[in-house]
Amino acid sequence: MEAEPGAVCPPLQFTPTRVRLFRFSAVSWNSHRIHYDVEHARAEGFPDVVVQSTLHGEMFARTVLRWAGPGAVLRRVEWRNRATAYADVPLTCSGTVTTVREADDGHLVELTLTETAADGTVCATGTVEVHIP
Amino acid sequence: MTGDPLEEVCARAARLRGRAERVRLGEVTVRDLCRYAIAVGDDEYAVAARAAEAAGRTVVAPPMFLTGILSWEDGPPEDELRPDGLGAHESPCTEGLPVRQVHGGQAVRLLAPVAAGMTIHAERSLTGADRKRGKTGDFVVLGLRTEYFDDSGTPLVVSEESVIVLGDVDGG
Numbered sequence: 509m510e511a512e513p514g515a516v517c518p519p520l521q522f523t524p525t526r527v528r529l530f531r532f533s534a535v536s537w538n539s540h541r542i543h544y545d546v547e548h549a550r551a552e553g554f555p556d557v558v559v560q561s562t563l564h565g566e567m568f569a570r571t572v573l574r575w576a577g578p579g580a581v582l583r584r585v586e587w588r589n590r591a592t593a594y595a596d597v598p599l600t601c602s603g604t605v606t607t608v609r610e611a612d613d614g615h616l617v618e619l620t621l622t623e624t625a626a627d628g629t630v631c632a633t634g635t636v637e638v639h640i641p
Numbered sequence: 642m643t644g645d646p647l648e649e650v651c652a653r654a655a656r657l658r659g660r661a662e663r664v665r666l667g668e669v670t671v672r673d674l675c676r677y678a679i680a681v682g683d684d685e686y687a688v689a690a691r692a693a694e695a696a697g698r699t700v701v702a703p704p705m706f707l708t709g710i711l712s713w714e715d716g717p718p719e720d721e722l723r724p725d726g727l728g729a730h731e732s733p734c735t736e737g738l739p740v741r742q743v744h745g746g747q748a749v750r751l752l753a754p755v756a757a758g759m760t761i762h763a764e765r766s767l768t769g770a771d772r773k774r775g776k777t778g779d780f781v782v783l784g785l786r787t788e789y790f791d792d793s794g795t796p797l798v799v800s801e802e803s804v805i806v807l808g809d810v811d812g813g
Contacts, residue, residue: 528680528681528682531679531680532680532681535677535680535710536677536680536709536712537710537711537713537714538712538731539722539726539727539728541725541726542725542726542743552725552741560744561744561747562705562708562709565705565708565709565747565749566681566705566709569704569705570683573704581704581751581754582704582751583750583751584750584751585705585748585749585751586746586748586749587747588745588746589743592743632746634746
């Protein structure tokens with residue numbers, strides 16, 4: 509792990525399967541039908557069921573933690589949804605270090621992140637701040 | 642109520658703005674944390690969490706757990722959900738209106754670790770409502786702020802999120 513501006517976080521790839529979307533809706537008690545009812549999603553203008561916004565944030569957090577290594581602690585996770593992501597379409601989260609400063613016996617590292625669908629559509633962008641001992 | 646549902650959303654938001662709602666969400670269990678982790682594909686977390694529990698060690702939550710949970714309520718019953726499946730609490734200012742909503746994004750500040758056994762409280766408020774014009778029509782961006790605390794009042798997490806309210810596909 510190299511924490512200096514310009515360093516790149518290894519991409520995290522995942523496919524939000526229908527089962528994953530259903531289970532995430534269930535565990536988060538999110539009954540919004542656009543996430544599991546394809547007929548309803550189509551009635552709202554979507555071609556398929558929609559990936560939950562908070563799942564984008566979760567995957568940004570995990571992308572950074574996997575890179576940052578043991579003992580790293582997230583301080584801040586921010587993201588904006590840029591385009592809708594759909595079930596069964598592979599997504600890739602990638603990040604780049606933007607700033608590093610000394611803090612609390614370690615470093616406070618900020619990264620910008622992008623989540624991109626298999627066709628190149630940027631679904632979410634964000635910023636994560638992590639303390640690395 | 643006005644004839645314009647988005648104007649009505651803004652009017653309701655103006656009445657709610659600045660009012661904070663405090664609620665006791667409940668106790669976090671190891672099962673809650675493991676189910677969350679497995680649902681997002683982090684199987685290793687669940688194995689480590691159960692091992693920590695068996696060894697009598699503290700089980701710290703995945704960092705995005707609190708803000709990942711949309712609702713901590715038991716309900717509402719199915720017949721009280723909006724047609725899109727959301728409960729009134731998750732869809733502020735829109736009850737009975739021909740609108741739909743999507744999430745715009747979120748900023749989460751993590752102030753202290755959350756662990757199994759903690760009882761979580763939250764204070765939620767509506768911070769703003771901005772009507773905007775997009776390529777496919779008008780929409781309203783609602784700002785929501787939620788602060789999470791433990792039993793002693795120690796701040797754990799602060800979340801600022803935006804919810805985008807759009808007119809109905811059928812012309813609202």
